[in-house]
Amino acid sequence: MIKNLFLYNSLIGEKVKFEPIASNNVGIYVCGPTVYSEVHLGNCRTFISFDVIVRYLKFLGYNVRYVRNITDAGHLENDADFGEDKISKKAKIEQLEPMEIVQKYTLDFHNVMSLFNTLPPSIEPTATGHIIEQIEMIKSIIKNGYAYEVNGSVYFDVKKYINDGYQYGKLSGRDIDELISGSRDLQGQQEKKNPSDFALWKNASKQHIMKWPSPWGTGFPGWHLECSAMGAKYLGDQIDIHGGGMDLKFPHHECEIAQGVSANNVDPVKYWMHANMLTLNGKRMSKSTGNTLLPEEIFSGENEILKKAFSPLVVRFFMLQAHYRSVLDFSSVALSASEKGFNKLMEAKKVLSNVKFVQKNINTELDSQIVNLIEACYKHMNDDFNTPQTIATLFELVSIVNTCNNANSFGEISKETFIYLQKTMNGFILDVLGLDNLDSQSNDKSAQLVELMLSIRNEAKNNKNYALSDQIRNQLNEIGITIKDGKEGTTYSIT
């Protein structure tokens, strides 16, 4: 298959043709969560966005190695270089070992990711598991002259890096002079040559819980370093795609570029991709401001924003109806609208899977219309993973499927196109968008039971005992089973 994928490289701010460094193999690194509390829905959006990106790369036939880290050390509060370690802080609050915190919230994260039907990464490295690699990387940076040691801490020398002709601030569009002469005056900053320098290694005080030995004394690695070290270890000195939330552009990703360049003398990333924020009440979701919703609160309906519970896949679908680079605002009405659309899409997929194909006279106009729409699905995904347009195109196919189903006229499509249509609908809905059918939750016995109820209802209907038939319909409806009387008999769907 000829691949014609274009993606938006946030480093240069343009859509460019995607060409992997090593032929058909793609390495992708996505910054994972800091596991010091439950992931909120905003975090999830980023991971769902990149899940679709990984899925589509695989769908196109690329060999994908997907690395997403777990930050379990080094991520500091308030200020990147002088705050308290987030994990340690939480450990004190909850009176647990730091690694108990890490374990607890890693499990929570995995559970939520699985509910959202995201694929697990190929490798999920942790910062604490790669202290040696991080120390080695710092050594390289020092050796190359871009870092210096002060009182057991090591800082990156931004000014030297810039003076040597490298661009620091390009990714985030920051002004270099402003960065060098940054005026913030924070406690402990006097250790740095320059306020914009950032920590690669921090000396640990006696009370500090999470610390490791190093050539510069006992301490812990800086947050920006882990992604550089682990990315290089598993995906090479230059990675095809590096992704993360928009908010990580500065300083995190900017620092990663500087670290990669100064350690390995190569631009560490070929394509930078950034997913946009999820907002709530018009403001970005954020743990520190408390403007958040937890996934569990949505699935259970126990929150003040939503009127009812929503399933994880409906939330996923809702997110995919917006482009990953756009801000998306979360609201109850928007989610309800998505839920209905989601059910409509799934229902049509089911119809298409179950239909018995009998060839009739071919309607060439209809046939080519379907082929065009199928090709449009690829076209839109190839255009920087435009899921909303792809979904819109799928809905046009849904309309055709329903029309053919009503008129019993699938046979007017050529057999070849019909199979192509089935494969495309299933492929895009299940494999690319990752929307599994909720009906799979029901088991054989409950299905038999519903069939039994329907046959009793049918008998009542034939006897014009509508009181009974309507009672059965209403009561089934109350437990979430919707009855539809069609020409070909009665069907039902579970919501």
Next chain:
RNA sequence: GGUCUCGUGGCCGAGUGGCUAGGCAGUGGUCUGCAAAACCAUCUACAUCGGUUCGAAUCCGAUCGAGACCUCCA
């Protein structure tokens, strides 16, 4: 304050220099014992003011408004 992004119909959200996505909601039909679903038809748009152009919602400028980053955050 600096940098950047955005402002689309009742709501959510794509897109684009000319042929007006899609979903939800509304209205009128078809079907049905009635519903539901589906289908058909239909109604609401491109913040404001200028400019470029044969033509702009789409490009440029100004204004107003919103948001993000500049400190930890996906």
